[in-house]
Amino acid sequence: MSAIRIQQLYKAYDGVAVVDGVDLEIAPGEFFGLLGPNGAGKTTTLRMLLGMTPIDGGQVEVLGLPMPEGERAVRERLGIVPQFDTLDPDFTVIENMRTYAAYFGMAGPEVDSRIDRLLAQVNLNDKRGARINALSGGMKRRLTLARALINEPEVVVLDEPTTGLDPQARHHLWRQLRALRASGVTLVLTTHYMEEAEELCDRIAIIDHGRIIACDAPSRLIAEHIEPWVLTVGGTDAGEVLQRELGPKDRAHQVADTWLVYTAEPDRLRERLRALGHEPTLREADLEDVFLKLTGHELRD
Amino acid sequence: MSGDHPILPRPSLRFVAVWRRNLLVWRKLIVPSMLGNFGEPILYLLAFGYGFGSLVGDLDGMRYMVFIASGIICSSAMFTASFEGMYSAYTRMAEQNTWLGMLATPLTLDDIVFAEAVWAATKGLISAITILIVASVLGLVADARALLALPVIFLAAFTFGALALVITALARSYDFFLYYFTLAVTPMLLLSGVFFPLTELPGWVQGLALALPLAHVLEIVRPLMTGTWPAAWLPHLAVITAYGGSAIILATYLIRRRLLR
Numbered sequence: 359m360s361a362i363r364i365q366q367l368y369k370a371y372d373g374v375a376v377v378d379g380v381d382l383e384i385a386p387g388e389f390f391g392l393l394g395p396n397g398a399g400k401t402t403t404l405r406m407l408l409g410m411t412p413i414d415g416g417q418v419e420v421l422g423l424p425m426p427e428g429e430r431a432v433r434e435r436l437g438i439v440p441q442f443d444t445l446d447p448d449f450t451v452i453e454n455m456r457t458y459a460a461y462f463g464m465a466g467p468e469v470d471s472r473i474d475r476l477l478a479q480v481n482l483n484d485k486r487g488a489r490i491n492a493l494s495g496g497m498k499r500r501l502t503l504a505r506a507l508i509n510e511p512e513v514v515v516l517d518e519p520t521t522g523l524d525p526q527a528r529h530h531l532w533r534q535l536r537a538l539r540a541s542g543v544t545l546v547l548t549t550h551y552m553e554e555a556e557e558l559c560d561r562i563a564i565i566d567h568g569r570i571i572a573c574d575a576p577s578r579l580i581a582e583h584i585e586p587w588v589l590t591v592g593g594t595d596a597g598e599v600l601q602r603e604l605g606p607k608d609r610a611h612q613v614a615d616t617w618l619v620y621t622a623e624p625d626r627l628r629e630r631l632r633a634l635g636h637e638p639t640l641r642e643a644d645l646e647d648v649f650l651k652l653t654g655h656e657l658r659d
Numbered sequence: 660m661s662g663d664h665p666i667l668p669r670p671s672l673r674f675v676a677v678w679r680r681n682l683l684v685w686r687k688l689i690v691p692s693m694l695g696n697f698g699e700p701i702l703y704l705l706a707f708g709y710g711f712g713s714l715v716g717d718l719d720g721m722r723y724m725v726f727i728a729s730g731i732i733c734s735s736a737m738f739t740a741s742f743e744g745m746y747s748a749y750t751r752m753a754e755q756n757t758w759l760g761m762l763a764t765p766l767t768l769d770d771i772v773f774a775e776a777v778w779a780a781t782k783g784l785i786s787a788i789t790i791l792i793v794a795s796v797l798g799l800v801a802d803a804r805a806l807l808a809l810p811v812i813f814l815a816a817f818t819f820g821a822l823a824l825v826i827t828a829l830a831r832s833y834d835f836f837l838y839y840f841t842l843a844v845t846p847m848l849l850l851s852g853v854f855f856p857l858t859e860l861p862g863w864v865q866g867l868a869l870a871l872p873l874a875h876v877l878e879i880v881r882p883l884m885t886g887t888w889p890a891a892w893l894p895h896l897a898v899i900t901a902y903g904g905s906a907i908i909l910a911t912y913l914i915r916r917r918l919l920r
Binding site for chain 1 (some may be wrong): 664671673676677679681683684695755757759760761762763764765766767887891920
């Protein structure tokens with residue numbers, strides 16, 4: 359049985375489709391990433407998954423239960439790290455944990471020892487009595503994660519959990535997520551950080567205009583959707599040179615005053631550019647290149 | 660499959676967890692909170708009771724202070740519950756994302772909205788109890804029948820809390836609540852028999868007052884506090900209940916439409 363199964367999911371606001379025929383199947387224990395530009399339909403898809411947005415069409419099953427009918431039973435077994443801070447500012451760290459546990463109908467010494475364990479796990483044991491406003495952004499995220507794990511969830515859903523975090527805090531969160539993955543928990547993550555998705559996820563779906571446009575393991579997405587090498591050339595005048603020197607299968611793309619050349623055979627072009635006084639840099643193509651190729655370079659709101 | 664949700668809310672017993680959350684926060688802020696819910700009405704009671712009382716003499720066959728004690732209890736429950744259902748609930752809904760956090764757990768919006776109305780009722784009841792204690796110390800309460808007023812006040816405060824939640828569902832900012840206070844709460848306060856008998860007003864104003872819930876609350880509570888039995892309590896209770904029932908259904912529907920879209 360799949361942990362999550364989405365079929366022909368559809369959602370429209372004021373007649374405009376924001377999720378338009380999404381099919382997804384996520385296996386138990388999988389770490390799944392949902393990527394897409396702003397407004398692509400990621401968060402709406404997640405919200406329908408969690409029973410927080412009515413479904414206009416299609417089917418969603420979580421842990422074998424249909425949504426939204428099964429919302430109570432499903433959320434009982436789910437951990438949710440929302441995009442925006444929903445910690446209770448009227449409570450301290452430990453009170454936040456206890457209150458959240460009470461929402462699951464959990465209380466007593468067993469829960470208290472679980473809370474101790476979770477707070478230790480996210481390095482917040484010495485902040486038990488701190489008010490939420492006294493916590494840094496990273497601490498709040500860690501507390502939100504600890505809180506989401508209070509019910510020992512089978513599936514954890516994280517909506518842009520590392521947005522706004524410093525690199526230290528981000529890496530700390532990554533370690534937590536990897537540990538969860540190792541313990542057999544299914545994880546669903548949305549993020550704008552491609553290296554994060556590449557680093558963590560077993561499989562990634564790229565969603566745009568409400569549709570899934572690619573879905574595979576990160577390495578396979580890179581292998582299938584993009585040339586293996588990227589040459590970066592600075593200076594706007596590089597355009598002319600590239601027009602002459604570009605191989606038949608190469609693609610060049612201008613971003614601000616830099617040219618990106620996607621190619622399978624970078625050596626000849628690099629030598630030619632050097633001979634003409636340019637200083638191209640060569641790197642391997644990554645998930646970000648795939649993402650930009652599939653969703654375009656234009657700004658999204 | 661459609662996203663249609665049944666119109667009638669189906670809260671579960673889990674609502675108690677939400678109610679307890681509000682209770683725990685209230686306990687932390689008990690001093691300023693009690694001052695607001697209890698200090699002000701007591702001031703009204705003393706100032707109007709002694710100040711006006713000496714001018715007015717007896718009213719409906721009772722000392723003026725006895726007359727307004729029951730009025731102040733009811734209006735204070737109305738104000739407390741309305742405030743909680745608007746300013747405090749709005750803060751939890753729109754400013755602190757408290758409800759959104761709850762929706763990540765097995766709680767549903769039906770549970771949350773119902774819990775907020777019950778919590779508003781609880782605060783209304785707390786305020787009524789404290790005033791009742793002071794009133795009985797001052798000798799303004801006839802007999803133990805006054806205790807029977809408390810469940811009625813709890814029901815009434817639930818109704819006022821649920822009505823306030825309807826306004827909260829529609830509010831885009833705190834300023835919006837002034838409309839409701841000016842157009843509904845203050846007219847009810849002044850026209851429902853809190854400070855003077857309803858019968859002093861022109862017939863059409865009486866009709867207007869009886870179309871709103873507070874007058875019906877007073878029709879039950881005042882006799883109970885002054886040592887008689889309310890005449891025809893059932894229709895009054897029916898009006899309060901009808902308002903409360905409709906308001907909780909409408910509030911849940913509107914808040915669902917607002918948050919879960």
